[in-house]
Amino acid sequence: MDFSSFLTSLGTSFVIFFILMCLFTWLSRKPGNNGVYYPNRILKGLDPYEGLSRSRNPFSWIREAMSSTEEDVISMSGVDSAVYFVFLSTVLGIFVLAGLVLLPVLLPVAATDKGVKADNTTISNGTFNDLDSLSMGHVEEKSPRLWAFVIATYWVSVVAYCLLWKAYKHVSDLRATALMSPEVRGEQFAVLVRDIPPSEGQTRKEQVDSFFKTIYPETFYRSMVVTNNKEVNKLYEELDGYKKKLARAEAIYAGSKTTGIPEGMRPTNRTGFLGLIGSKVDSIEYYNEKINELNPKLEAEQKVTLREKQTASALVFFTNRVTAASAVQSLHARMVDTWTVMDSPEPRQIIWPNLPKNFYDRQIRQYVVYVIVFLTIVFFMIPIGFISAFTTLENLKKLLPFLKAVINQNVIRTLLEAYLPQLALIIFLTLLPKFLLFLSKAEGIPSESHAIRAASGKYFYFTVLNVFIGVTVGGTLFSTFKTIEKNPNSIVPLLASSLPANATFFLTYVALKFFVGYGLELSRLVPLIIFHLKRKCLCKTEAEVKEAWAPGDLGYGTRVPGDMLIVTIVFCYSVIAPIIIPFGVAYFGLGWLVLRNQVLKVYVPAYESYGRMWPHMHTRILASLLLFQVTMFGYFGVKEFYYAPVLIPLPILSLIFAFICRNKFYRFFQSTALEVACQELKEIPNMELVFRSFIPPSLSAEKADDDEQFEDAMSHQVSRTASSV
Amino acid sequence: MDFSSFLTSLGTSFVIFFILMCLFTWLSRKPGNNGVYYPNRILKGLDPYEGLSRSRNPFSWIREAMSSTEEDVISMSGVDSAVYFVFLSTVLGIFVLAGLVLLPVLLPVAATDKGVKADNTTISNGTFNDLDSLSMGHVEEKSPRLWAFVIATYWVSVVAYCLLWKAYKHVSDLRATALMSPEVRGEQFAVLVRDIPPSEGQTRKEQVDSFFKTIYPETFYRSMVVTNNKEVNKLYEELDGYKKKLARAEAIYAGSKTTGIPEGMRPTNRTGFLGLIGSKVDSIEYYNEKINELNPKLEAEQKVTLREKQTASALVFFTNRVTAASAVQSLHARMVDTWTVMDSPEPRQIIWPNLPKNFYDRQIRQYVVYVIVFLTIVFFMIPIGFISAFTTLENLKKLLPFLKAVINQNVIRTLLEAYLPQLALIIFLTLLPKFLLFLSKAEGIPSESHAIRAASGKYFYFTVLNVFIGVTVGGTLFSTFKTIEKNPNSIVPLLASSLPANATFFLTYVALKFFVGYGLELSRLVPLIIFHLKRKCLCKTEAEVKEAWAPGDLGYGTRVPGDMLIVTIVFCYSVIAPIIIPFGVAYFGLGWLVLRNQVLKVYVPAYESYGRMWPHMHTRILASLLLFQVTMFGYFGVKEFYYAPVLIPLPILSLIFAFICRNKFYRFFQSTALEVACQELKEIPNMELVFRSFIPPSLSAEKADDDEQFEDAMSHQVSRTASSV
Structure with missing residues (x-):
């Protein structure tokens, strides 16, 4: 790819982005699309446009995004989203500060060198062009000009350390503020108990109750033994399905009344496989019958489940946040493999089937x-x-x-x-x-958010190893495989020497990703089309329409590793080809703007983990930085620069920095500090409500008063504290 | 050394042991030696002989040791001593069970082989003798008889796993029982707080009090800010020295009255360097004067210390054991490097100068x-x-x-x-x-027992690396240094091939250690001589005599690594030269007997760590086992045994075993499990007494009622719990 075709691709991408942005401006004004462009506001009960400008200015969303504060983000979308913006702005900050020094210094240094024209050592597969003269590859071997690049490497690292430190502190504050909130949040009063040892002569409930009552006589409220809900869930879903179908059939019936036939046309369906075969029946009657048939079945199964399908895990509720926070961190039984006490996740993100898995x-x-x-x-x-x-x-x-x-x-x-x-x-x-x-x-991870963090970590290492290192070293690797076999240390110089050849590829990659990727993100063309198709052809009831525009969450599991890949690419090229820095800045700047808009108006968080994603992001940014430092060391070796060893302190510094951060900050992200948990609440928590919020929907009774049916699996103790208050 | 000289050395050692034992029987009957042979009983306020036989039978101490129970040991010498006996008997059990199978199987297998006479590959520096024909070195290379040795290696490992598992469980029970004791033990109510962050406008005391009162409003009792006691300790020791000298001078004066001159001879001394130069003064008057001079100085310094020398650490007292146990395990502040809360050691083993050291x-x-x-x-x-x-x-x-x-x-x-x-x-x-x-x-370790554990670990690695591997490989290492440099993997075969040559050396070493070492231990000849010398020449007062026979403790810091060296030696030779097993059995059997006697009658524990030494012992026994397994693998390689790889699972098994034990048991040895801490106490703890027991002697006022002087550094809160009881 030569320079002009690079510019062409860049231009095309930009045009696509501009078109998508205009489309967005036009489409988001249509009230029929509100469900696609403002679902978060609608679900929060806000008017889609209230407080927002309705002008035809295609840039008004940018102004809105810029003027929104961190508090807005937290109130609309939770701490996790705010932490994601801290990540974006930290990386943006690093690249801006790096670019401010590197661009004006390194570009002239590289461009004014005599250059290594035909005899350059780096294989330039048609990439040798105007861009190359702005990169480190253009500087002669052993040239004293390389000192500028050494200093640049240090500058990038130091900037990264400072901003990461600031960001970790800030995220820690965000987490603390959220956890200190005077609002009553159920998960702060509950703990998850796993690996309950078998006991004779006691039911699980008695066992859990007596164990925790002895240890926490003042603050123990109640326990809920986790049951194996497989059967009851199946019944519940079946019932739910029939209820939806009934609603749909009724809607069709009502609809048919308004259109032509005044007495309406009762919808019919077949009872066999997928509604394709079997005898034809009246849908409304059939579904009503099914529901009436399943209701007692479900109730019976609920009773059986609560009584007989208790597992070796439980949720325990305390009347006070400090006790719950300190219980999570304490060893309860002598043997670590019994009575494991863990943080309780929010009810909505508990992965129930994982709870009974033993140590x-x-x-x-x-x-x-x-x-x-x-x-x-x-x-x-x-x-x-x-x-x-x-x-x-x-x-x-x-x-x-x-x-x-x-x-x-x-x-x-x-x-x-x-x-x-x-x-x-x-x-x-x-x-x-x-x-x-x-x-x-x-x-066996008990919470959705934790599983997503774990998956995102795995995906990060996959992308960095395969996409980045794979593409870079790719072609050259197999031809030089024997060299590596002989001397495994040669992988670093190999990676380093292949880097410049691929600079243009990655420049284009980053540009494509931010223009087209964020263009699509902003315009939401795909969800829009799907929504309209669904509404036209499938949706009959209000609930179905609502389901059709359900926006989902940010999708950290793939989004963060994707961003991380860009971070890795930009870090690694920042000194070798500083021209990539503006692209990185554009990616994260544009990302910040577009996602700010999406978070405020579109995405609805699926869970709240109070910023637990941050340590993972932090570690991975540092891992990218480390890779950058090691590759730079290798590249200086390729350049036969005698002073390359002055870079050796950098990776060590990174490891020390990671170690210190981990030591200082990380434990607070694992569990709640007591000074945070001991903040006053604005009201005495209604423990009954907290307790009920944890009952899985398939087990929760419709009526609030048939409490006694839970007594088998769920204990109740008139709390002394509550009664004495 | 040939066989006869080996027997001679063995015989000599045994004779020495027998003589020492008779000496012990004779000397321990003399009442004047009670301070040397029964100090623990005397200090516990028991009659030295009560319940013990006074017969002239030299073996009566053995009967007494055999009949004593674990409870006796715990009541006389604490859990740590009992744990040490668990260690001894576990190792003894492993060796006995190993010997029962290995001796009757391996000795005939080795002895009846044709043998590798002159052309053996192992260098036998004059050690080739009758003993060698009983060892694995006598079996031909590639012989199928080596299978017996492979199975033996597995047997030893499996026996070790089983007994170690049982022992860990038992020690865990011992620790739990001790911690559950209904006795009030000060350290269970206190926690150590370090890294208190600087604060403006508050004294340290206010800061600590308000922090812990907020988190533990119900159970917080009082705090004690740790002060820098360097100055006050110096004054206190000076004063104490003068008091002792005064008592001594008065004793001399009283003594002189009884001997010749009725009006007595007032002792004199010189005031200069070491009492050798300077003017001569009347001792009693001089010391009285000094004491009167120092007393107000000390009091003033105490006040200054309490008010102005407060450091960033404190002891915090709770009215209940569960709170203290859970506080230790909880994160208190968001930043890990502030408000670190740790287990409080017993007052007697706190290393005060280490407390203020920051994170x-x-x-x-x-x-x-x-x-x-x-x-x-x-x-x-x-x-x-x-x-x-x-x-x-x-x-x-x-x-x-x-x-x-x-x-x-x-x-x-x-x-x-x-x-x-x-x-x-x-x-x-x-x-x-x-x-x-x-x-x-x-x-910066805060407690004596922890420091001793840490030192003992270091010493273990030193002895194993230098004494065992050093002696074994020693001579051959330098000559073959170039081989190792070329191929570092050759260290294992090298170690393995040098082992047989040194079997006799280590046999003698072990024998010498148990006969002479334990003979001296039992007879206490050295302390006896020192005691009598001191009593004759130096001691004038009762306190000085008591100091002269102060027995000290078991000295785990050097004793345990010493035993561990024997464990390592016996393990490593157990299959190669099974004849070493009886020696190992004798060492640990005799050690058990002799030390049982010493623990019950002589040594006074300096601290109680509730068996925290055990995980260290366990890990090191496993480390020895691992070394044994790796060397065996190497030695089978030297024997050119094609099936040597069947031993590869063993080291992996050991690592898995270590990992599981660590996971299952270790955390309870780091901190107290809440189910243990929540046991009922036999009385409501007198928190004032608990608090006072932690005041260092140099700061404790003579009178009990001048409480107000501590108010500066030590807070007081009328505990709600205490007042409501």
């Missing part, structure tokens, strides 16, 4: 998952290669003879031959985040 | 100490070599010319030349444990 099960699962992930990351090309080989046209013809006619056509043949391997790769890459999330849940 | 100080000190210890272990021969070289006779003559006359005499010259290097080594080895203890205290 050793969890440990073993964790290691097995680590091994699987390691193998996936390192050898992921093997299954894909296998699939590609398997799906060659010749094989396909043999296996699926009916395709022969299609395949023999020349155009299709060429297309398929060109895209089949990529197709396998794309399908794999699409499924990977889901696979990693599945693996993380299989570890 | 980063402690961390850095720890790493620095680790580096120093590592260097000491690895390069300890270098300073000794340097000293040896420096102290050659020629150098001595040059430096200290006045020694010339002495050195020129032939006998002395030969002696010095022979012993000077060894002398340096012996002095170094004597000082090493003290040096390691000093280093451990320099880490």
